[in-house]
Amino acid sequence: MDYAILIPITMFVCTYLSIKAVVDARTRRQMVAINGSEDMLRSLLDGEEARRRQASLRWGTILLALALGFAGIEAFGWTEATPGVFALLLGATGIGNLVAFALARRTR
CATH class of the missing domain: 1.20.5 (Single alpha-helices involved in coiled-coils or other helix-helix interfaces)
Incomplete structure (x- = not known):
């Protein structure tokens, strides 16, 4: 490389x-x-903090799903880049996004 x-x-x-x-x-x-009014500033800062937490939740979930995808690749013994490998990684990313969306809706 x-x-x-x-x-x-x-x-x-x-x-x-x-x-x-x-x-x-x-x-x-x-x-x-x-x-600006203190209430407006406080609401903007609180909204920013919530967005930051949601982003951390999303990335954490996606990275965990990708780690499970790589573990699946290792478990199947795949050593070459085949369509099945890419499908597993893309599927893990999609599942990670869906789980992050479900978690974000539940925490609101």
Whole structure:
């Protein structure tokens, strides 16, 4: 595997995350500077916290389903990239998304 391709990908991800952090911080600072009502600011921050928790729940569920998919590949003894391997991984991702959706609806 050519690890040189990971450098631009990592740089892109780091650049994206740093720009996102700066934009989010600037948006929060502008909301405070506008002197909006405290109730409005509190509801925005609470909504952001809820979205962050939902994202963590979703990613955790998807990664767990993918781990089970990889465990299934190992259990079947598949060593080559075949359509069955991809079908198992895509199915695990889909099941992870559906479970995350069901969990998110139940926690509301």
